[in-house]
Amino acid sequence: MGIYVLVHGSWHDGAAWNSTIRELEHRREKAFAPTVAGHGKGVGKDVNHADCTKSIVDFIVEKGLSDVVLLGHSFGGTIISKVVEAIPDRIKRLVYLNGFVLADGHSLTDEVPPFYTALFDRLSQESGDNTVMMPFPIWREAFMNDADLAMAKWTYAQLSPEPYQPTKDKLDLKKFYKLETPRSYINCTEDAALPQGEWGWHPRMSSRLGLFRLVQMPGGHEVIYTNPKGLAEKIIEAGRD
């Protein structure tokens, strides 16, 4: 039995993993999906990246978890890279699910195409509370490309505004890049949340991991919704020894 801690991406909270956790439990795995600080509906959004990281570190420590397969989806990739710096002895393996593997000293917004940064800068300024809400047309076309309109709308209703500061914070990752924790990268082959090619997830992000295990599956950026069964199987392939 593996112990999985699943860290969601931007606009999500821990409930995004509900179906995937059910599938993992069917396969006799144990999985947790804490909500990152400043994420979810009806909570304060005034957090920075260190607050986000601390909320996951605290969760793992308070639960007393060890031998953890720590998975980060999208923005969650930036979190797990810092969590493993803080508590390396509790982490058995890192798994990035189309997750950001930032270069040392970079912020997330340093690593997305300029049209995204320009859009998010504008939306955060207009928000009044330094948050960014995902525009529906981008969600429907670039994130939910493998879903029908009903699912695109239903999942959109689960989202909440993303605190912008954590994606602007530049991260010191020198310790991360010295760690030898085993690591895997799950790449969804139709994921176009980052445009494929020059700005894509794989191999741009994955290749920074050095020796890593590549796992691929069909689907877009949100297989947590569109294919939780297939995702659970790939999480196990990515997380096993």
Next chain:
Amino acid sequence: MGIYVLVHGSWHDGAAWNSTIRELEHRREKAFAPTVAGHGKGVGKDVNHADCTKSIVDFIVEKGLSDVVLLGHSFGGTIISKVVEAIPDRIKRLVYLNGFVLADGHSLTDEVPPFYTALFDRLSQESGDNTVMMPFPIWREAFMNDADLAMAKWTYAQLSPEPYQPTKDKLDLKKFYKLETPRSYINCTEDAALPQGEWGWHPRMSSRLGLFRLVQMPGGHEVIYTNPKGLAEKIIEAGRD
């Protein structure tokens, strides 16, 4: 029920879509496959790109079609980009099936590898009527890589010489690049009609579409023949709201 207008590529005529249309009709969709001017067997080949575009515009207008999902395969991608400039109000969505998305001011032959342009230039000069016939070895290896020899031969017999002028005409696409018509790109993952990589279909062509919906399926450049059932399903995924 969606309304699909399917625009074939070079060497083909509208009959290339017969099996795909049958599959779409089984799924209660309505689909049309007009033959582009100057294409097919036994017709005059003295046409330019504007003639090709006009033949599809006329078809849609004369049939009184609106809310059209307009799909272009390969060379057909250059046609649909100009058709939507002429009758934007009738087009609900554009779908490129490994289709050319030309840069503004370019011709199709500006965007294929030099060995293709050199070959096609020579074949057109030798033709006597400024047409290019696809050589069978290229058809069999690079276009029909997912078929057996019998299917490669049978489909080759359906082809006819391609008028060369439409692929040499440089297209003004300024209006196209200002339109906000929703758009999708279907990429067949074994399509090597354009060599994969630097000169490939995706993401080179697709990324020019700005925000678009990526759909992928297995198969080579001619899934219209090798997998019409799978293609029909992907056309619906690409074309739905």
Next chain:
Amino acid sequence: MGIYVLVHGSWHDGAAWNSTIRELEHRREKAFAPTVAGHGKGVGKDVNHADCTKSIVDFIVEKGLSDVVLLGHSFGGTIISKVVEAIPDRIKRLVYLNGFVLADGHSLTDEVPPFYTALFDRLSQESGDNTVMMPFPIWREAFMNDADLAMAKWTYAQLSPEPYQPTKDKLDLKKFYKLETPRSYINCTEDAALPQGEWGWHPRMSSRLGLFRLVQMPGGHEVIYTNPKGLAEKIIEAGRD
């Protein structure tokens, strides 16, 4: 009925093909898997690339084989490129299975990422007999990414030290690059033995073949172990006329 000669890669011997040959024979194909000179357990390792090539040429000539579909896996790609120079009239088609297609004048180690060359140089110096053994962590993560740990361990036990000289020999491939023998490339989509992208198998290696037939299948570098049934089907697709 096709005649297949299957040339294994580094660390392997002919027995690596046992399951694949069984699957080919179920499909009424005839297949041979000679062991390359200097490969396998308990044999002398003092060979160069010419010795390796000669051992396969001799096998084909002594068996009196013709109309051969000659397949090379990984390092085996460098062998088949030289074998076809020696006996072009016996070879009907070349098939590279994530195989090296070297540039004229290059050695295999000229075409792998610097971290591999540095590692292999060091391991060969430490070996005492100019061989390189694959380290298990690389085997498990980068070669057997699609296997469980038990299969990774079992297959590792089949390996033997690789003679290093054949991978350092620079190959004159001028004749190879003039031959017009039909050729195919089978790319396993999760193969990360060479890191995907800039240093990857496809399209970097495959594009050097000029006109070739692309065939893809899921799996990592060692589908000979992880999916011999699927591999046999793809070998037939790649090898047929």
